[in-house]
Amino acid sequence: MDLIDRISRQFEDSAQTKLAAIEWLAAPIAQAVEAMTGSLLNNGKILACGNGGSAADAQHFAAELVNRFEMERPPLAAVALTTDTSTLTSIANDYDYVQVFSKQVRALGQPGDVLLAISTSGNSPNVIDAITAAHEREMRVVALTGKGGGKMNELLGENDIHICVPADRTARIQEVHLLALHCLCDGIDCLLLGVED
Ligand SMILES: O=C(CO)[C@@H](O)[C@H](O)[C@H](O)[C@H](O)COP(=O)(O)O
Numbered sequence: 001m002d003l004i005d006r007i008s009r010q011f012e013d014s015a016q017t018k019l020a021a022i023e024w025l026a027a028p029i030a031q032a033v034e035a036m037t038g039s040l041l042n043n044g045k046i047l048a049c050g051n052g053g054s055a056a057d058a059q060h061f062a063a064e065l066v067n068r069f070e071m072e073r074p075p076l077a078a079v080a081l082t083t084d085t086s087t088l089t090s091i092a093n094d095y096d097y098v099q100v101f102s103k104q105v106r107a108l109g110q111p112g113d114v115l116l117a118i119s120t121s122g123n124s125p126n127v128i129d130a131i132t133a134a135h136e137r138e139m140r141v142v143a144l145t146g147k148g149g150g151k152m153n154e155l156l157g158e159n160d161i162h163i164c165v166p167a168d169r170t171a172r173i174q175e176v177h178l179l180a181l182h183c184l185c186d187g188i189d190c191l192l193l194g195v196e197d
């Protein structure tokens, strides 16, 4: 096995997946920028969740809103629902893992807030349960998925925004998710600060 060749193919595959995704994702990402900015300007907040690599993505995104992305601006209200081990373990221990995010959405979510639901398969039961809780709370959902969106595709309503990466490999989908999250950060900053190009 030629490792250099194998690594080169991963880079090429990743770049091609991103290029192929532009025409599918630019419009829903723009819609998500507008929805999130509108919520933040109305004193709303963004709750973010996902499992594994997507939990890391939820935290990455929340940190960039609360602290900063590339421009100086006031802190923005975002919470990753993946970080409080006392909350996560008590819900999983006393109820079940399916409810680790939905209980937090019911505790923290208010009408007008946005749930950022991240799942490469669209089938993670705890992310699906969080979407159901967000709808109950009259929150809008921005879903980041792949593989056709799985069960989340059917659950999303007309007010929700679906950013579904046209790819089937989890790693490639995650790589596009990170790019989409940085586009969201950049777009929110531009709308808030009135930046032109
Ligand atoms: O990062 C990776 C794979 O690249 C894994 O940790 C992955 O996120 C986990 O297997 C997740 O549980 C997958 O969940 P999902 O994306 O299907 O919702």
Ligand SMILES: [Zn+2]
Pocket (backbone or CB within 6 Å): 053, 171, 174
């Ligand atoms: Zn990964």
